[in-house]
Amino acid sequence: MHINIRHFILKYVNILINEVVNKNVYIIYRMVILSLKIVLFYKLGGVIMYYNSSLPVYIQIKNDIINKIRLGIWKENEKIPSEVMLMKEYGAGRGTVRDAIRLIIDEGYLYIKKGIGTFVAQQEVGISIEPFVSLTYFIKMRGLELTTKVLEEKEIIVDSIISKQTGIKENTKCLYVKRLRILDNKPIGLEVFHFSHDEEEYFRDFDFTKGISHYLFEELKVSVTKMTMDLEVIKATGEEKELLQLQDDSKMIISNRVVNVNSQKEILYHLKFYCGEQLSKIGMDSFV
Numbered sequence: 001m002h003i004n005i006r007h008f009i010l011k012y013v014n015i016l017i018n019e020v021v022n023k024n025v026y027i028i029y030r031m032v033i034l035s036l037k038i039v040l041f042y043k044l045g046g047v048i049m050y051y052n053s054s055l056p057v058y059i060q061i062k063n064d065i066i067n068k069i070r071l072g073i074w075k076e077n078e079k080i081p082s083e084v085m086l087m088k089e090y091g092a093g094r095g096t097v098r099d100a101i102r103l104i105i106d107e108g109y110l111y112i113k114k115g116i117g118t119f120v121a122q123q124e125v126g127i128s129i130e131p132f133v134s135l136t137y138f139i140k141m142r143g144l145e146l147t148t149k150v151l152e153e154k155e156i157i158v159d160s161i162i163s164k165q166t167g168i169k170e171n172t173k174c175l176y177v178k179r180l181r182i183l184d185n186k187p188i189g190l191e192v193f194h195f196s197h198d199e200e201e202y203f204r205d206f207d208f209t210k211g212i213s214h215y216l217f218e219e220l221k222v223s224v225t226k227m228t229m230d231l232e233v234i235k236a237t238g239e240e241k242e243l244l245q246l247q248d249d250s251k252m253i254i255s256n257r258v259v260n261v262n263s264q265k266e267i268l269y270h271l272k273f274y275c276g277e278q279l280s281k282i283g284m285d286s287f288v
Contacts, residue, residue, distance in 0.1 A: 058099035061090050065100065069109050069120055079117045080110065135181055135189055135273075136211035145183075148209040151243075152178040158194075166194045166270035167258055173197035177208050180243060187244050190274040199261065199268045222268070226260040240274045252276055 051057050068074050081089065086097045101118060104110045111121045136146055156162075156176045163170040174194045181189035193212075195203055202220060216222045232254045236246040246252060255273040260266060 057090075057092055058096045058103070061086075061092060061097065061100040062103045064090075065104055066107070066109055074120050076120050078120050080120060082117065135191075136214060147182045149180045149182060150177065150208045151180060152176065153208060162194065165256075165272075167267050168194055168196050168270065173200075175200055175203060179208060188275060190240055190243050192272040192274075193269055195269045196267045198266060202268075216268075222261055224259055224261060224268075225263065225265050227257065229255060229257040231255050236276070244274065244276055246276050250276060 051060055065074075065080075074080055080086075083094065083097055083101075086092075086101075087094060090097065101110065105112065105118075109121055110118050112118050154176050155173055158166070158168050158170055158172050158174050160170055162168070162174075166174075168174050174197050177191075177193040177195070179191050179193075180187050181191065202216065202222070206215065217224070233251055234254060236244070236248075236250040236252040240252065241250070244252065253275050255271075257271045257273070259268045259271075261268045
């Protein structure tokens with residue numbers, strides 16, 4: 001978001017006059033230095049950018065660039081401004097701009113031609129796989145904070161229906177965990193886990209309000225030999241619709257994920273993930 005320059009200058013001059021009247025030499029000195037920086041910035045072709053202090057700057061730059069792409073300001077296959085030009089435009093350092101561009105590339109809006117530059121890939125992306133692999137990471141990379149409410153955690157016996165759904169052997173024990181993922185006091189995802197009893201040691205005394213993928217694959221360094229996943233879009237119904245607070249005419253996305261470990265490719269867990277089709281709060285108007 002760009003500052004109203006006229007309003008900014010009037011407010012700035014007002015403060016400066018007050019400090020001159022109060023004879024606050026240090027503040028006057030700092031404001032004169034800032035004035036010189038602003039003049040130099042404009043001489044270099046920069047634009048003042050207003051940043052929200054509660055959100056990382058690179059996230060805000062990322063969002064602004066994606067908006068430009070979506071609005072068609074930067075067209076498909078068009079080369080975007082250089083890194084140096086973006087640093088001037090956003091008044092940000094090289095590392096900050098690079099972090100923003102890296103995320104935009106990861107989301108599929110930009111691509112790089114080595115030795116030539118960075119180009120617009122497309123104005124809209126389709127289904128993003130990120131939140132279905134690790135919702136915690138997906139949210140964190142957008143500078144937001146996700147909380148988790150554990151609804152159920154218990155040991156159950158796998159019956160024929162659960163065995164067919166999860167791939168876990170019938171008549172064996174498994175750890176059943178249901179949890180709600182919440183952003184800004186609004187539920188955005190429902191997760192239902194079945195953890196194989198053979199691999200239950202990984203989760204003894206584990207706090208299920210924490211990120212599971214990060215715990216398994218970053219902290220414990222569990223080696224995954226196979227992971228399968230499918231996605232389905234259906235009309236929102238039942239308990240899932242109520243827990244996610246979806247409207248009657250809403251759709252929801254269901255993902256089934258099975259994670260296998262070790263040389264025998266034993267099942268570590270099965271996850272059924274539900275979310276609303278619309279996820280604008282995390283930077284995507286919709287998945288489909």
